Amino acid sequence: MSRRTLVIGDIHGQYNELIRLLEEVRFSPSDRLVFLGDYINRGPGSRDVIDLLLSLEGEHVFLRGNHEEVVLRLLSGEPEYWYTWLEYGGRECLKSYGVNPDGIYFNHNGYYLYDDGTTVRVLTPEETISLMHRIFPPEHIRFFNRTLPFYHEGGFFFCHAGVETGLPLSEQAIYTDYFLIWGDEEFLGDETDYGARIIFGHYHSEVPLISDNKIGLALNRGVAALDLQEMLIIDSDRRRVKIDSTLPSGRR
Ligand SMILES: [Mn+2]
Structure with a gap:
């Protein structure tokens, strides 16, 4: 066959x-x-x-x-991508990983906040990285990282x-x-x-x-x-x- x-x-x-x-x-x-x-x-x-x-x-x-790219950006500590993720289908993704998406929301300074029940804080790059690692199992993160352009x-x-x-195919992705x-x-x-x-x-x-x-x-x-x-x-x-x-x- x-x-x-x-x-x-x-x-x-x-x-x-x-x-x-x-x-x-x-x-x-x-x-x-x-x-x-x-x-x-x-x-x-x-x-x-x-x-x-x-x-x-x-x-x-x-x-x-582009949806995997957004997750990879957050994994590398770029909190400005929270908005793009959550408003374009990321809330459904969070639910599938057992995370309540209502705990992450927008405030006037443009960043999403995470409410763990006791504190509300701006998600910094470091907190973004650690939250993403709590959401996704390591083998899923490896999968996203290995995807090809x-x-x-x-x-x-x-x-x-x-x-x-x-642009000729041989030159695609050389610069970006x-x-x-x-x-x-x-x-x-x-x-x-x-x-x-x-x-x-x-x-x-x-x-x-x-x-x-x-x-x-x-x-x-x-x-x-x-x-x-x-x-x-x-x-x-x-x-x-x-x-x-x-x-x-x-x-x-
Ligand atoms: Mn699509």
Whole structure:
């Protein structure tokens, strides 16, 4: 049996949907999975998702999304990222790790405070680091740290949020990985032929985003997988989209 490569779009704590998707594609440990990042936040099952990813047999690629980047910033002691984390789905993530998100809140000086029942204090860089280490198990922190900004293989270039528009693939992430992780506002309309098709997530939409030079796999609900051999997208709601690469040019 030939080895399949399946690319998995943004998961965002949707543990049940991820399980359903892996069943739907009949995942076997001989398959190689390429994950596009944004494993956590918003959905209710962030912790279960990371535990599942750590338990997968086989060799897989785990890319970094902006939601993992925010957690890594907090882990390196940048308290200004509390706001970005908590207001963009981090409260659901905290709940999944057994932490009450109501204990962390905003005050007039712009920082979040942690109320342990007896004291209320501004979260300094040091307190940010130690709180993050109390929230996440060490193996989860190692997982976040090992995620990659991109992965390039043959005719495909994989990244969370698309490339820095117009820059050759060989020069992406030399100066900054910002665009690969947070996106470039010109990317979605970009028709540059990069010599490899860009497979990305980040831009959530009702259906996959398919054009000549790129395929976007972040869905408004559920999780999508792209089978690179079949050029077939399957999602956790059992919808299927065949990507017809035999058509000549033009947007499909
Ligand atoms: Mn996302």
